[in-house]
Structure formats: structure tokens, C-alpha cells
Amino acid sequence: MSKKHPPLLSLSHVEKSFRISGKHVPILKNISLDLQQGEWIGLMGNSGSGKTTLLSLIAGIIRPDHGEVFWKGKKLWYFFDIYPAFLRNREMGFIFQDFRLVEEESVWENLLLPLRIKGWYGKEELQRALWLLERVGLQDHRSHPSGLLSGGQKQRLALARALVLRPSLVLADEPFANLDEHTAEEMMELFLSLRKEENFAMILVHHRKKLSNSCDKTYHLENGRLHPV
Template sequence: MNPNSVLSCQSVSRSFKLGHESIDVLKNISFDISAGEMASIVGTSGSGKTTLLNLLAGLDEPSQGEVLMAGENLANLSDKAKAKARNKHMGFVFQFHHLLPEFSALDNVLMPCRIVGKVSAESRQYAEHLLSSVGLGDRMRHRPGELSGGERQRVAIARALINKPAVVLMDEPTGNLDEVSSEQAQKLIESLNEQFNASFVIVTHNQDWANHIPIQFKLSKGHLEKVT
């Protein structure tokens, strides 16, 4: 394991029981993501990408091997401790933004702070800074229904960064956007990676985008291979 890694898989496998049969979804996967690194994971539907993300987030446990977040084995943590670690060290962006419609863009970004009771003048100022960084400085009082699809996804990206996470996991973050909005989101994510030095792990079907990301992985038949 790389001592500088913020997220690490060590010989991780995941299988599921289907009747009397065992289905091997992930097989002996090992990789490290260091601070500030950006990695893409591509693979066909059903290749296990979502299963891998769930393991990385501590939402599921491997059948074998270890997933370490900030050097700590997630399997050794209680559910409460996992949730606390996720909120501290991780951000999440999904294909569908999952914003709360009754709250403003600013309040949606602050939601991870609100969950742990840590909304302060400083966190509110930082949320405003993040929204300005994603080009929504003049839209932060708007509710999701008043924003375009691309704008809502940018709010979700800002929300993922509010707790200054070491790593942001993204599951098809541009998959529900039109081509123009998708390209804008890609450029934004790349610039935020440089600006905030957060690591990004991005699951995407967009091979062109994956080709522009410094570290590329391909998930096929349960095996994760680094693309050279």
C-alpha cells in the first residue's frame, strides 16, 4: 500500500449468493489513489462498477481483502463510525443530483454540514465560495426547480466539496446531461481537482473523457486493469 494514499483497495473481491451458486462480481482488485490524483473507471453495464463504488464508500463490505480510507480499514468500523468517516473524508456525486427541492442551492450545498450540526458562518462562507467556483455565484438563492440540469449538477459537485474531502467518488456525473453541459461539467471537475487538490474517482461511460483523465482503469469480467 502507498503510504500517501487517501483511498486503497487491497486484494478486494466481492461475490454474491444466487441460490446455491456464488457469483464473483469483483476479483482480487488492488489500487491506490493518492492526494490530488484523478482516476477514471470504465466498463460495460453489469461489469461491477457500482459494486466497486459501494465498497469504496463503505456501503458494502468485500468478501475478501480490505478497503482503506485514510489508512483505516472500513470493515473495522461500526456503521456510525463509517458514516462519520464518509462525511469527513469523502464527497459523492451521482448521475442524478439528489438535491432537496425545497431548499436553495446554498442550503443544499450546506446539507452535509447540517447533518452533523456544524453549520457556521465559516461553512456558509465556504459554501458561497464553492458555488462561485462552479459558476453559480448569482444563483445560490435559487431552488433546484429554478436551475437547469447542468446547474443542478454543479450544485451537487459543490455539495460534494463542502467538507473538504480527501476524495470525491463520482458515479456517471455527466450521464444525465446534454453534450454541451457534459463538456462543461468535465472541464469544471478537472479545474476543481487542481484548485482544491481533492482526489477524484470517476465512473463513466464516456471513453473520450476517460482518455483525458491521468489515471485510467478498465473493469472487465471482475478484474480491474490499469490502462497504459
Template sequence: MLKLASIEKAYKTAGGSVPVLKDLSLEIEGAGFCAILGPSGSGKSTLLNIIGLLDRPDSGQVFLDGAPADFASAAEAARLRNRLIGFVFQSFQLLPRLTAWENVALPLLYRNVPRKDRKPQALAMLERVGLGDRAEHHPNQLSGGQMQRVALARALVSNPRLLLADEPTGNLDSVTASEALTLLRTLNRDFGVTIVMVTHDRDLAMTCDRQIEIRDGRIIADTRRQ
């Protein structure tokens, strides 16, 4: 599903170029649940942005679904993101003026799904994450856990092959975080979607099928749960 080959990435600062990712290669098979683990500044968020085609590497290549990603064309990168990738963020990033179902339906709008089909698909996905009775609620009427479920429904409504989750439980209490992780595992199993989750929480990472640890822009450990 995902392959990175010799990825290099540096950022320019007033003091010069700062390397973030260093000759990083990685392959993640389909339908896996993988955690990318590392402390702040290790490069894990930069790596997630490159995987999600939100940033481009200085050198190296990204392959999604067996094909090389075209970073040279912003339109093609956007098309690939919309077709293959769903995103879940720590801050949820729901639009406050939209109801839950309207937030979930946004990716369908970008994929030119007919208007008459968007609401039924959004409602069905909210049912899948246990929020069918909150479809007409706005984000300020939902708890943190409920907003995370809306964000998950939005990420999955267009049936992506790859789901990228950036600290998805970071703003949740321990009980709600555990529920969110259980839901992620259920969706991983039921939808067959590959999940790559960035976290600094080692205990959370250990519940995933695979743990990839990054430090100073390099992979220092790659283990699978027995």
C-alpha cells in the same frame, strides 16, 4: 489516499452466488483524477460503492487516508464517509423541497456545523461553482447542468479528501457534460481533492489523468495520460 487489497465481492441470487469483483487490488494517490471505465456489468459501480463505504467486500481490505476502513461498524463507516468522502451521482439526488443552498448545506448539518455557519459556507461554495445567483432556487427551477453544479457544491462543501462521481455527466447533453468535466478538473486542482469517476464513456475517461479499465470484475488495463 486510497488502497484496495485483494477485494472479493459476490451477490447471492436465486441461482446461486454471482462473483462481481475478483481479487481486485488498486492504489490511488492523493489529488489524482482517475476514471474507472467498463461496460455495464463489469463491476465498476460495485467497486465505487465499496470505495465509498456504501457496501462491504466479502474479503479483502479498504484503506482510506492510510487507515483501514471499519466495515464492521455502520456508525464508523458513516463517520468516515462524512469526514473523508463526497459523492456526485448521475441523478443529482437533490431534495426538491430545499433550495440550492439548503441542499449544499446538508453535509454540514450531518457534521454538526452550527446553524449560523452553514448558510455562509454553502453560499461560498455555490459561488465557487458559478451558481451564487441561484442560491434560493429549487431544483425544479434549475437546468440539468445547474443541478449538477449544486450536487458538486454539496459534495465539496465539507472539504472531503476523496470525491466519488458515478456517471456525473450521464444525464447531460454533450456541451453541458464538457462544462461539468472542466469544472471537475478545476475543483480537483484548486481543492487538491482526489477524484474517482465511474464512466462507460471512453472519450471522457481519456481526459482524466489515469484510466482503470474493469471487465468481469478484474482490472484489465491501468494507464496514465502522458
């Protein structure tokens, strides 16, 4: 690691607990992690082990109880909530496990949501949105309410939306879970080809051992700790 360039993202001794049925349950214990520009990390672990919690901490959706999250060497929470919200829009693409689409809005409106939050965009951004829509095979569903899509179609829309603003980090929470093998492979090909052009980093939560081959490192989350695989 060069001294001049801090990692894209660092977690330093991060801890997070939740109150579950009245009990204080530690979910993440003393997690430290560096992610370099363009690096892909796979994250595996049993249901309930804390994978989504970890991604939410990285995206600044929730705050750690202890420890710090750094973005390019700067504390994520230094400038209050507005800084993580800004980064989430401009620098990160989050593919949520439950998609988080605006169900009553059309496919196209959902895809444009990050651009609308950013506040301004031009022809180039709209062309990219259209191109992504075609790449995920939803061009014929452009004006369809997203709530009426199938599970796999919702997932593909969520993939396209996460990539629309050319993020430097993609947080992908089981992005292929609702896709058949063939479509999952097609979507992975899309990620791999965009990686070559755009060199985004990614944390990929998944349950398919095969996907580890595309990652630079893989960790297993168990009992609140990360174990290299």
C-alpha cells in the same frame, strides 16, 4: 510510494457478490488498487460491470465479502459502521449516479446537507457553498425544491454538494452523464481548477474516452476485474 505515507486509499483483494434472481453472482473479483493523495483514476466499463458497486465499497456504503478497504492505511471497517459514515461526511464527496437529493428540500438545503451532518459550520463554509452554487449556475434556484429541477440541474447540484466540504477524495459516478457537451466541459473545468487549489483525489466513472486525458490512470472493469487502459 513513500513508506511514511500510505496511499490515501487501498483496496486489498476485495470481493463482492450479489444474489441476483436466486443465483450467487460474483461482481468484483480479487480487486486490489492504490490511490495516492491527489491522484485521479478513471473507471470505465459496461453497464452492470460493477462500477457503482466498487465506488460504494470504497465509500463504505457496502461491505466487501472478502478483502479489505484501507483509508490512509487504516481499515475502513475497523471502528464499525461509524468510521465509514464519518469519513463519507468529512473526507469524501460522493456524486451519486441517481443524485440522491432530498427532493422536497430546496436547492440550498441540499447543498448544506454535508455541513448540517457535520454539525457545525461558519461564514467561510457558507461562502464556499454560495460560490459553488454560482459556479454550477444554480444561484437563481436557491429556494427551488430540488425535486423540481431538470436532470442536468440535479446533476450540477449533486456536483456542488460533493465539493462543499473540501473532500480529499471525490467519488464521481458518471457526474456529467445528464449534461450537454458544453456544460459537461464547464463542469470538468471546475473540477480541474479546484484540483489545482485543493488537490483532491478522484475516482471518475465515465463513458467518454476524452475524459481519460484528465485522469492519471484509467481502468476498465470487466468480468469483475480491473484492467489498466
